[in-house]
Amino acid sequence: MSELRFVRLGFGDDAVDYQVAWDKQREVHAARFADEVEDTCLLLEHPPVYTAGRRTAENERPLDGTPVVDVDRGGKITWHGPGQLVGYPIMKLPRPVDVVAHVRRLEEALIRTAADFGVATTRVEGRSGVWVLGDPVEQRPQIGGLSLDFDPRLQDEEFDPRLNGPEYAPSNAGQRREDRKLAAIGIRVAKGVTMHGFALNVNPDNAWFDRIIPCGIRDAGVTSLANELGRDLTIEEVLPVVEKHLRDVMADAVLKPREIVREAETAAPAAPATAVSERETERAAEPATA
Numbered sequence: 001m002s003e004l005r006f007v008r009l010g011f012g013d014d015a016v017d018y019q020v021a022w023d024k025q026r027e028v029h030a031a032r033f034a035d036e037v038e039d040t041c042l043l044l045e046h047p048p049v050y051t052a053g054r055r056t057a058e059n060e061r062p063l064d065g066t067p068v069v070d071v072d073r074g075g076k077i078t079w080h081g082p083g084q085l086v087g088y089p090i091m092k093l094p095r096p097v098d099v100v101a102h103v104r105r106l107e108e109a110l111i112r113t114a115a116d117f118g119v120a121t122t123r124v125e126g127r128s129g130v131w132v133l134g135d136p137v138e139q140r141p142q143i144g145g146l147s148l149d150f151d152p153r154l155q156d157e158e159f160d161p162r163l164n165g166p167e168y169a170p171s172n173a174g175q176r177r178e179d180r181k182l183a184a185i186g187i188r189v190a191k192g193v194t195m196h197g198f199a200l201n202v203n204p205d206n207a208w209f210d211r212i213i214p215c216g217i218r219d220a221g222v223t224s225l226a227n228e229l230g231r232d233l234t235i236e237e238v239l240p241v242v243e244k245h246l247r248d249v250m251a252d253a254v255l256k257p258r259e260i261v262r263e264a265e266t267a268a269p270a271a272p273a274t275a276v277s278e279r280e281t282e283r284a285a286e287p288a289t290a
Contacts, residue, residue: 004091004250005037006243009044011235015082016044018051018069025195028090033193039091041197041246045235048081050212053186060213063162073196075128075186076216083204083224085235085242088197091250097189103128106198109245110183113200116241119228121182129215130183130200132174132223140177153218161218162211170214171206173221180223184215202226202238 009024010016016024021044031037050068052061053075060077061068068077080086093102107123110130114121124131134140152159153168161168173180183200201224209222226233 004039004041004089004247006041006043008239009042011045015047018046018049018080021046021088022071025088025090029190029193029195032090032092033191039089039250042088042090043239043243044086045082045084046080046086048079048208050077050079052077055216057216059160060216062211064211066211071196073186073188077212078184078186078199078214079208079212080199081204081208083202083235085200085202085238086198087242087246089194089246091194093189093192093194095192097192099187099189102194103185103187105249106185109242109249110198110200112245112249113238113241114182114225117225117229117233119182119225124179127217128185129181132180132182132228134173134176134178134180162213169210170221171210174223174227176221179220181215181220182223182225182228200238200242202235203233
C-alpha cells in the first residue's frame with residue numbers, strides 16, 4: 001500500500017464548494033488510477049449543502065424544496081456544512097475489491113479520534129458510520145407522553161418526523177437519549193479506486209439535519225463532538241488527530257484481495273472474477289450510507 005498523503009483544501013472562510021471538491025476528487029481519482037500520485041485524502045469544510053446518494057427516496061429530501069446535489073456515492077441523503085470535517089480518501093484497493101473492509105477502516109479511525117476527545121463511540125449493526133449509543137429503550141424518556149411501544153416512527157410508515165415538532169427532530173436525539181450518529185460514511189469505488197468518504201460532526205449546527213431524514217433513518221438522530229462534550233471544539237483541534245488515526249489505521253491494514261467462494265463444480269460455471277468483483281463492489285457500497 002502506498003503512503004497516505006493529506007491535502008487540506010480549505011476551511012472556515014475558505015470552505016470548498018461541493019462541486020469544486022467533487023471535480024477535484026475526479027482529478028485525483030484519475031491520477032491515482034494511473035499511479036501518478038499516492039493514495040490521497042482530501043480534507044475540507046463545505047458551505048451548507050445537502051447531498052443525496054443513489055438510494056435516497058423522494059420522501060427523505062427537504063420538504064421546502066431546498067436544492068439537493070445528487071451524487072454517485074452509495075447511501076442516502078445527508079448534509080455538509082460549517083463545523084463538519086469532511087474527508088475524501090482516494091485510495092487504490094486490491095481486486096476483488098472489499099468495500100466493506102474499507103468502510104470499517106474509516107470507522108475505526110474515527111472511533112479512535114472520538115476516543116481521544118473522551119467520546120465513546122461504536123458501530124451499529126446494519127448502519128454504517130460512527131455512533132454514540134443511547135440508553136436502553138426502557139430507560140429513555142417518553143416522547144409526547146407516549147410509551148415507546150407506540151413510537152409512531154416505528155409503527156407508522158407514513159409518519160414524518162419533520163412535521164411533528166422538535167421532540168422528533170434528529171438534532172434532539174441526545175436529549176431523547178437515543179442512538180445518534182457522530183460521523184457519516186458514504187463511498188464509491190470505480191476502477192478499484194475509492195471516492196467520497198466521511199463527514200465528522202465537530203461543532204456544526206445540527207438543526208440542518210432536521211429538514212431531511214438523515215441517511216434515511218427515522219428512529220435515531222445526529223450529534224457532534226461538541227454536543228457530547230458540552231463544550232466548544234474547533235476543526236483545527238480535530239484535524240491533526242483525524243490525520244494521525246487515518247494514517248495509523250491505513251498503514252496497519254493488510255489489503256488482501258477478498259476470497260470469493262465459488263459454487264460446487266457441478267453448478268453452473270462461475271462468472272469471471274473481474275465481473276464478480278464489480279457486482280460485489282456495487283452491492284457492498286450500498287450499505288455505506290451517508
